[in-house]
Amino acid sequence: MDGELGPLGAEPATRSIPLTVAIIDPRHAAKQQIYERLFRAATLSAAVLVLLILGGVALSLLQGAWPALHRFGLHFVTSEVWNPVTDKFGALAAIYGTLVTSAIAMAIAVPAGFGIALFLTELCPPVLKRPIGVAVELLAAVPSIIFGIWGLFVLAPVLQRHVQPWLIEHLGPLPAVGRLFQGPPFGIGILTAGIVLAIMVLPFIAATMRDVFDTVPAMLKESGYGLGATTWEVIWNVVVPHSRAGIVGGVMLGLGRALGETMAVTFVIGNAHRISVSLLAPGTTISSAIANEFTEAVGDLYTSSLIALGLLLFLITFSVIAAAQAMLRRLERRALTSI
């Protein structure tokens, strides 16, 4: 900012509008009309372009995926076989991997994000509130490829040496649940991908929940304390019910990220097109299959099948994100009307 003017200083107005000219000279007025129409048209077309982009994404994916969808039909989503040699493609393993890694990520990130939001809004000393909030937001700014390379070179070896052997030894022999933790400790695999994803979506979930918790009127909380409730009881019985829609919205926003996240997963998933019961085994996800194979895909059917995977991902994430936005919006409206 240039010192002498505040950012909201109105000085330019008096400087640059030749008002008297506008009133006296009809030609000038006509010119103003034209500029007005042009400017309006420019902003309007930019706004419409945003809609066109989404429509274009849907149409172009559908067009690219058509050969594969036409050839395999429903088999595309029910078959686990992904064989470029015989030109047989089924997306089931990728869908399974996407859902399971996201589920692991949410199982870790939702409680942790809730804890962070709770700490920031209710417990944190005011001095620390801003620095910690900024740190969480910076975590959100780190590009996903950094999480991927960190997951591969730092997290995976640690899991392989220390965590996975313990899981195999102690949880492996259990009935039913044990099957999730059997097999050799590869380091990379479904579980590792889930953990990396959890760290990635954590800041989004924490930041949304914090913002939602901040909208709870202080009066409601004070009433709770006045009745003798403990901090936790106020949170669980006042803050959480009041911000339920926002919490669900934040969680689904995080889920949308987790489902579509590409680079962080591609590094640590192991890229194996099969469904293994064990979480320690390598697998694949929709996005990592596309990232790994797209440039190497030979033959139209192979490329088209990868685009069909993209179409599936688009449909899944679009519905999750749209539902999340709808919920957050409803909350925003309610917050506005309650003031």
Added chain:
Amino acid sequence: MSRRGFRKLKNGLFLGLSMVATAAGLAALGAILFTLITHGLAGLSPRLFTQMTPVPNSAQPGGLLNAIFGSAVMTAIGILVGGPIGVLAGTYLSEYGRNSRLSTAVRFINDVLLSAPSIIIGLFIYEIVVVPMGHFSALAGAFSLAVLAIPVTLRTTEDMLNLVPAGMKDSSAALGAHPWRTTISILYPAARSGIVTGLLLAVARISGETAPLLFTALNKQFWSTNLAEPMANLPVVIFQFALSPYAEWQQLAWAGALLITVTILVLSVAARMLLAVLYRQSGGGR
């Protein structure tokens, strides 16, 4: 145990857990930054900025010059194309169609695009640019980044224009200025630092994007300034070199990762500081 004691215990337990969660989140950030710095600094040297990415079995250790150049060019084109579109669309939402049905739809779709997976945008650009052109190109990469830059800029522009006091707009209108004149001479200057913040955030967002570049700009081992051809770029080089078997290449990947992260964190912090100044001057915001 008394009921009171149980309640206090439960309170302490959950509040303790929330502190543990915060500590764990901060520890994750710390661990990532720590590894980046230790691994990245070891590979940091002047040759990163003077030599091209290495070819297999060459005597030259190589650098990242072409990749840094390519990333800078594509990010620049991305923000130059996507930024103005975002600003104009944000202007429409804030000034012309604030409550129209179109604006509601655009706002909603924009928020969806904001969190849509970037790999989908890559596939989209592949279908509409790469396939018709017949080959990968830097231009296609730049377009995919532009598409990713639009939602961020649009969102911030609209928010920032909404912060400008209505009285200023009314005064301008009362003096006989058309809306376009008011927007350009009053609103944009008043919201300038906010809009710049949005552009900075957009640059931060697109400069680390990898997935959409994989099948638009691809990669190239040599120096290239031809936008119609594939071009090296930092994220894809990091991806390929990190997964390569050569230790020197992995070293380059870490150095590149450090460069990107530092750039993005500096941009984000700068944007945040600008925003803090703006809010303080406008009286704490709404």
